[in-house]
Amino acid sequence: MTSWSRGYVADAPYTVSYHPTQVPSHMALAAAINGVDWQPRERMTVADIGCGRGYVIAALAASNPGWNCIGLDYNPGQIAEAMDFAEEAGLDNLGFVEADLAAMSDSDMDSLPMLDVAMLHGVWTWVADPVRAGIVRLLSRRLKPGGVVYISYNSLPGxxxxxxxxxxxxxxxxxxxxxxxxxxxxxxxxxxxxxxxxxxxxxxxxxxxxxxxxxxxxxxxxxxxxxxMTEHWRPVFQADLAEALAPARLDYIGSSTLVENIPDMFLEPAQRAIWDRMPEGSPQELVKDLCIERPFRRDIYMRGMRKIDRRAALDKIIVALATHETEKLPGLPTSRGMANLAPEVANDVLAALRQGPQRIGDLRRLTPGRSTTPEELLVMLNGAGTVEPIWRTRVDANAVARARRFNERAAAHYAGQGTSEGQYGLASPFMGAALPVTSLELYLATRPELQGVTDPTEAEARLRPLLPPEADEKAIATAMKTLTDRLPVWQRFGVV
Structure with missing residues (x-):
């Protein structure tokens, strides 16, 4: 532990970790499910507070040329690495700030631009009280009216x-x-x-x-x-976090874990009856936290929440098939068991998605008389990893080239020939975010030797020299299957 780290780990870099639930395009899904009027815009300022090595905010900058993206972290080593990577990837809309939020003055905070989106992944329950106070002060001063905040944290009682x-x-x-x-x-x-x-x-x-x-x-x-190893490891109840954020005038929207916004998917009927009697907000969230066996929450707040027609908003959301699974739609595991679409509905939905991106409203109205609610359809498709949201249906060649440059540099820095630990993403301007991938997928998707190869024998011949010398036949087979299964998905999202 270093003397300047305020009890937090600073002598070892954090792992590279891309979390699709924290990005604005996914936050828009959670907002729509909860009947809240918010969606990304082509011009926004987005900050990742506690950005670590900067992978998430860099992926957003690569996917959205019109955004002004900022990463803040107290660790100068991580900020230096993030700055070097941003320059190498050509991300001129991305900047980083070495920021000790406990020590930042009001004038220091006011030198930052006003924020449309603030993201805090895992920060709150790892830091000391003065840092928590600094987070609230920053949000109070720099989050725009109508701005949204993603905050994930170790939660109680889980x-x-x-x-x-x-x-x-x-x-x-x-x-x-x-x-x-x-x-x-x-x-x-x-x-x-x-x-x-x-x-x-x-x-x-x-x-x-x-x-x-x-x-x-x-x-x-x-x-x-x-x-x-942090000295300030402290899980919190949702109600205590909401109270701490009150000075920033933030309203709780819901969970970025989409299934947690549909009570019937995680509560037994008797539990649902109790939940229904509770006031909205923290009372209902406490009942939820006592009934779901999970240790981590992903919450979304908004400064000035506005309600809209939930189902109309959900019906407009566009999704694309994010898996090469073509036989059937996978079910969604929930605390009450596996949730599945009716087979005849699932078959029609999958057939439509194979043709290209689809609106949720069009998917659920494929056959009259068998309509599924948009909340259930979106949650089951996205929660099972079957689809990802598409924010743009058309992008120019410059945006595609920009995202691919990021992907190539990310693979070179972090993939380690596909053997590195961590969670990664391939920047996609269609998504306005990154497509979640493993290090092997990141590596294979960015190798020029594999681009455009369709013959399996030729693909394997080109693949073998790219893998580590110690790779055995099982590792080669795994890489070949990954390439075969995932290539159509990468093409669908414009990352290759």
């Missing part, structure tokens, strides 16, 4: 079960003789495994604990360090 695990990891890390935060958290894992094997009564057997004690390498060590 993540509270890992409080003992977090303390145990910090204990184990403190016993390490030397090393940075990543090395020290790895040093703590044997202690966790040893104690867990004794079945301690008060160490909850959570999803995270199960991941840490499983055989094989630990899950993403940089993430573990940033998640658990």
């Amino acid at each position: 993540f509270g079960q890992d409080a003992a695990l977090q303390r145990l990891l910090r204990l184990g890390a403190s016993l390490a003789p030397r090393g940075d935060s990543v090395e020290r958290v790895l040093h703590a894992l044997p202690l966790v495994k040893e104690l867990q094997a004794t079945n301690p009564k008060m160490l909850a057997n959570t999803y995270m604990l199960k991941r840490l004690v499983q055989e094989g390498p630990p899950p993403n060590p940089p993430y573990l360090a940033h998640e658990f």
Whole structure:
């Protein structure tokens, strides 16, 4: 831990991580589901507060040439890396600010442009109270009326079960003789495994604990360090966060996890009856949080919320097929089990999506008498990864070239021949965001040797020299299947 980091991990870089739920085009889906009037515009200022190494905000800048994009982070090493990458990718609409929000003066904040969108992924429950106060002060001063905020965080009561695990990891890390935060958290894992094997009564057997004690390498060590080594690891209830944000005059819209906006998909009938009796907002959210087994929330707020006709707004949303699965539409796992469209409806929907992007309203009216609500249709299609929203149906060649340059530089920097950990995205001007991909997909989609190859034998011959020397036949087969399955999707979204 460094002396200037205010108790947060600064001696090891954060993992590169693209989260599709935090971008404006996805926020617009959540707003529409909740009957709120907000959607992206061609000219906006978007800030990623706590941007880390800057991947998400860079992908947005690459996908939206008309946006003014800003990344703020307190870590100068991460800001320096992000600035160098933005210059290399030719992103002239992207800037970065090294910002200690606890120490920024009002005049420093007022030197920033007014914001249409602010994004905070995982920041709130990792930082000290002075930093939280700085976040609220920044939103109070710089978020425009009508502006929206995405804020994701470790939530109670779900993540509270890992409080003992977090303390145990910090204990184990403190016993390490030397090393940075990543090395020290790895040093703590044997202690966790040893104690867990004794079945301690008060160490909850959570999803995270199960991941840490499983055989094989630990899950993403940089993430573990940033998640658990901070001195200010504090999950919060939704009501407490909403109260803290009140000085910025923010109204709670709903969840960016789309399924959580449809009560019948996550509440049993008796739970739904209790939920219905509660006032809207935090009372209903508490009932939700007590009934869903999940540790993380993704909330959207707006400064000056305006209501619209929900279903009319949803019917206008355009989606495109984001999978090469052509046999059937996958179901959507929910806390109540698997949600599926009726087979005859699913078949018609899939057939239409194969033809190209479709409006939700057109999809649900394919056959009279079998109409599905737009909320259910959008949630089941997007939540299962079947579709992604399309914001633009036409883009010029310059916008496409700009996005592809970002994708090529991102692959060169981060993909590691397709073996790197992390969550990535291929910038798409049609989406106004990035198409979520693995490091292998990012690598393969940007290799010029594979562009335009349709013959499988030729594709495999070109593919083999691109993979690491130690790649075996199984790895080559996996890469070939990835290329075959995903190439039509990449073409559909204009990333190749």
